Amino acid sequence: MNKIPNYILYGENEDEIFPDYLHIESIRARSIHHAWNFKPHQHHNLHQFFYISNGGGTVLIDKINYELNDNQIMSIPPLTVHGFQFSPNTEGWVLTLPQQFLQDIIGEIAFLIKPISQTLIHNCTNERMQNEFIYIFKSISEIHSANQPMRNFNLRCYTNLLIGKLAEMFPFAPELNQNIPQQKQNFVQEFQNKINENYKQRLSVAQYAKSLNITPTHLNRVCKSVLNISPSNLIDERSILEAKRLLSYTALSIAEISYELGFCDAAHFSKFFLNKTQQKPSAFRENTLINV
Amino acid sequence: MNKIPNYILYGENEDEIFPDYLHIESIRARSIHHAWNFKPHQHHNLHQFFYISNGGGTVLIDKINYELNDNQIMSIPPLTVHGFQFSPNTEGWVLTLPQQFLQDIIGEIAFLIKPISQTLIHNCTNERMQNEFIYIFKSISEIHSANQPMRNFNLRCYTNLLIGKLAEMFPFAPELNQNIPQQKQNFVQEFQNKINENYKQRLSVAQYAKSLNITPTHLNRVCKSVLNISPSNLIDERSILEAKRLLSYTALSIAEISYELGFCDAAHFSKFFLNKTQQKPSAFRENTLINV
Structure with missing residues (x-):
């Protein structure tokens, strides 16, 4: 089988990031096919990040219901059982990242391991933080759909930023x-x-x-x-x-x-x-x- | 000698990034001590990136004079002989990055090697590009001075973004x-x-x-x-x-x-x-x- 030519051209090694570095879509894009309802399910090797810019609903995580609101960030590690009932017309994004790429980012950085291995639902009350999350998700979404040079490099950059912002939300508690x-x-x-x-x-x-x-x-x-x-x-x-x-x-x-x-x-x-x-x-x- | 405790606490391996991951300061901060004038000089193992948000002057690079204006980005690789005469009150930043950390970012990505090994002076006419550069330099500057958890991780993230944006300015010319x-x-x-x-x-x-x-x-x-x-x-x-x-x-x-x-x-x-x-x-x- 031939390689994917546009990636060869762009000088990035597609073999390592196949079938794609990550997936991102608006909450709307998938929800409208499912009446804004997703039955409880889990992903074996995918980590999901949600940002709700507008709207809400409820999320069921490991049999507990949580309310969703505007400006909420969620981080859902692999194997977490989760289901949604979004309010119609909820706006935001869902970003899906293979666990292996997340591992590459976290590496040996002890400070990141704990935050990222836990389920997180956080209400961003700080406007600056809200804008930063929206900027990151929007940038990833644009890069994802554009197929420009540097696509995977840039996807990695913004994913790194996202992980950094998430880790900052956790109280500072070094292992040592x-x-x-x-x-x-x-x-x-x-x-x-x-x-x-x-x-x-x-x-x-x-x-x-x-x-x-x-x-x-x-x-x-x-x-x-x-x-x-x-x-x-x-x-x-x-x-x-x-x-x-x-x-x-x-x-x-x-x-x-x-x-x-x-x-x-x-x-x-x-x-x-x-x-x-x-x-x-x-x-x-x-x-x-x-x-x- | 004791290690630097705030870095140990933050869970990052300071040994590898000593004395610091990068240096950033406003063009003003150093210029006011030198009447906005820097004689031609070179750095053996440091790469410098300048962004002029406001003001200008002239830069002498390898014996050729170039005019500097608002919204100009410059990338100056190690060993390039360069000197400046800034207009008084020029605003912007100078970011200094050890060559070894730049190598870590570029790695094997063929697409980045060529742009980064060349001197670049580019006038950003696109407002979106201007805002992105200002955002990146401002973020790096804030993180650099704050000594917060995730400092080096975040400095790396934004430096990656900067390299990506710079590479995008080069015409698409794959080695292949x-x-x-x-x-x-x-x-x-x-x-x-x-x-x-x-x-x-x-x-x-x-x-x-x-x-x-x-x-x-x-x-x-x-x-x-x-x-x-x-x-x-x-x-x-x-x-x-x-x-x-x-x-x-x-x-x-x-x-x-x-x-x-x-x-x-x-x-x-x-x-x-x-x-x-x-x-x-x-x-x-x-x-x-x-x-x-």
């Missing part, structure tokens, strides 16, 4: 720390957010503790129990990360970087960098083999 | 057919577009030839010389592709699929499918291991 109370983890998360906002001022641990309404001793204890690192080291690591970024990616002088990171002079910064990384800033820059 | 005149290739491309728009009507080769203002004999000759396949086989392959998609991804009956693909009855369609794929439609569906 599952024995640590969620409250402590949230607290450290807040501390990290504050560091990220303020590290260029080189605030002290006492100043961060005050802004978190906590004593420095308590901050030290929580931080060590969750991350196994002291607050002052955590603050320093953030500065070092930024220093490395600026050394690698910009032509800023060491003095300019010192100033940008809140150090009073270049000598002080260089000593700090050497102490933390066993390299002078200039040596680090040279080692990244970048000439600006 | 570089000895075939561009005119013939464009012609076959137009034929393929027509097939894609009309395959559900099962038009004949004569009908397609007529709509292309060409004789069936000529269509046959051009099609065979470019794709090494006859027009009728090309038309049939498009129907088979869609049949496989519908069999794999939907619960439509064989009769419904026959009707959707423009066949007069299911028996005729099944015979056609068997002849082309050596499988009955029902067997193909079973082999994709999907229960709907």
